[in-house]
Amino acid sequence: MRTEPTGPRWRRRREAAVQVLQFVMFVGLLGWLLVGGAQGMGYNWQWYRVPRYLFQMFDGEFYPGPLLKGLGVTLEISALALLLTIVIGLAVALLRLSGSVAGRWLAIGYIEAIRNTPLLVQLYIVYFVLAPVLGVDRFWAGVLCLAVFEGAFAAEIFRGGIQAVPLGQWESAWALGLPRRAALRHIVLPQALRVMLPPLAGLGVSLVKHSAIVSVIAVFDLMNEGRNVISDTFMTFEIWLTVAALYLCVTVLLSAGVGVLERRLRGSAA
Structure with a gap:
């Protein structure tokens, strides 16, 4: 008599197959709704013009x-903002964990002020107020705003x-x-x-998506370029779906890369 395979490996494969099937069904349902809605409006699809x-x-x-040029600008902004985010985040965390009362309250004030105000308002403040004082252009104003927010x-x-x-x-x-700095660098932080890698990966994905907001200050990122193409061609659905697919590719690749790094860290610690 033939028996059904069992074991952890088989269960993982079955769960993965179910997840893939659920994703395909969701994408199919979303596509059906989108196509049906476009047909109801009498929309003329022009995918052949997208490439x-x-x-x-x-x-x-x-x-x-x-x-693709806009995607390159988006990746550049996201990479620079992520580096600054890590520097700012680590500095503020150490300041909050320090023995200085003034330092702790400064860190708490910064965190609460940034997390509880809209990103768009912060962008306008950085671009119209801080950028002229610091002498930076709109590109670096966007990078600075994203880094401070994240x-x-x-x-x-x-x-x-x-x-x-x-x-x-x-x-x-x-x-x-060992002094505190050496203990932190060589023992604690590694x-x-x-522990920090999974939430930092989520933060990186969030930063890539939040980078689209720099289009409101005329930075020619992916979102701004997509809007310009739509204004020239009126291919609203095709371009926005293409833009969404490009963002999805970046975030999926970023998540996959962090997943590989996380597995390597677990393997080295074992």
């Missing part, structure tokens, strides 16, 4: 279209990860004669990284 706004080939040479959330992630390390690790470092 030229992604890239073109002339004499065997590759030329990026406006959407840095408030990163600070809490860093603080939670550092506090998750057992106190005995600090005591062992002090017993070896252990805290395994």
Whole structure:
């Protein structure tokens, strides 16, 4: 008699197959609703015109279209803002964990002010108030605003990860004669990284999506380029779906990369 395979590996494969099936069904339902809604409005699909706004080939040479150029600007803004976010978040977290009362209240005030005000308002303040004072252009104004906004959330992630390390690790470092900075760098932060990596990955994905807001100050990112193409071609559904697919590709690849790094960290710790 033939028996059904059992075991953890089979269960994982079955769960993965079910998840893939659910995703395909969801995408199919969403596509059916979208196509049905467009047909109800008498919309004329023109997908054949979309590739030229992604890239073109002339004499065997590759030329990026406006959407890929905008994607490059989005990736540049996101990468620079993420680096600044990590620096700001770690600095604020250490300030909040320090023995200075003024430092702790400064960190708390920054976190609460940033997390409880709209990102769009912060962008306008940075662009119209701080950027002229600092002498930066709109590109760096967008980067700075995103870094300051996401840095408030990163600070809490860093603080939670550092506090998750057992106190005995600090005591062992002090017993070896290591100063606080060396203990933090060589002992505490490497252990805290395994705790902080998943929420930091989510923060990175969120930052990529939030970067679309810089289009309101005329930065030629993916969102702004998509809006310009739509104004020229009136291909509303095709371009917005293409823009959404490009964002999805970036965030999925980022999540997959962080997942691989997380597995390697778990393997090295085992």
